[in-house]
Amino acid sequence: MADKVIEILKTKYLVRPISYKGLERMEPLEYPETALREAVLNAIIHKDYSSTYTFLRVYDDRLHLWNPGTLPEELTIDKLKQEHSSYPRNRNIANAFFKAGYIESGDEE
Numbered sequence: 001m002a003d004k005v006i007e008i009l010k011t012k013y014l015v016r017p018i019s020y021k022g023l024e025r026m027e028p029l030e031y032p033e034t035a036l037r038e039a040v041l042n043a044i045i046h047k048d049y050s051s052t053y054t055f056l057r058v059y060d061d062r063l064h065l066w067n068p069g070t071l072p073e074e075l076t077i078d079k080l081k082q083e084h085s086s087y088p089r090n091r092n093i094a095n096a097f098f099k100a101g102y103i104e105s106g107d108e109e
Contacts, residue, residue, distance in 0.1 A: 002040045002102070005056070009036060013058040031063065039065050041102055045088045 016027040029036075043054050048069030057064040071077070072087040086105070088094035097103045 002037070002044060005040050006033070006036050009058070009063075036063075039063070041097065043067060045086075045090070045094050045097060045103070048089055 010029060010033075015030045017030060019026045043056075043065050047054055047067045051068040054067050055065070069089075071080075072089070074087050075084065086094075094103065098105060
């Protein structure tokens with residue numbers, strides 16, 4: 001699922017500004033692919049599955065990706081702005097992503 005979301009973003013919604021390096025044409029994505037990957041995987045792993053949708057909106061100057069729901073009790077807005085542990089809402093999904101090689105740990109505390 002995550003690879004399909006990134007592929008659709010790359011082919012339909014994201015701009016590839018064109019520049020030249022010598023004679024070579026450069027067309028990098030406007031957002032680093034690693035950042036897109038991280039955002040999409042986090043949206044899946046940290047989703048509150050009691051609601052039905054994850055929302056992704058592409059604007060001229062930003063991407064907006066979010067799930068309805070509240071933060072886990074262990075996490076505050078201030079902690080989000082600092083280095084913090086991961087609190088996946090569904091450890092089974094996190095563990096499957098870990099075993100597939102998509103994330104570094106499936107059971108962070």
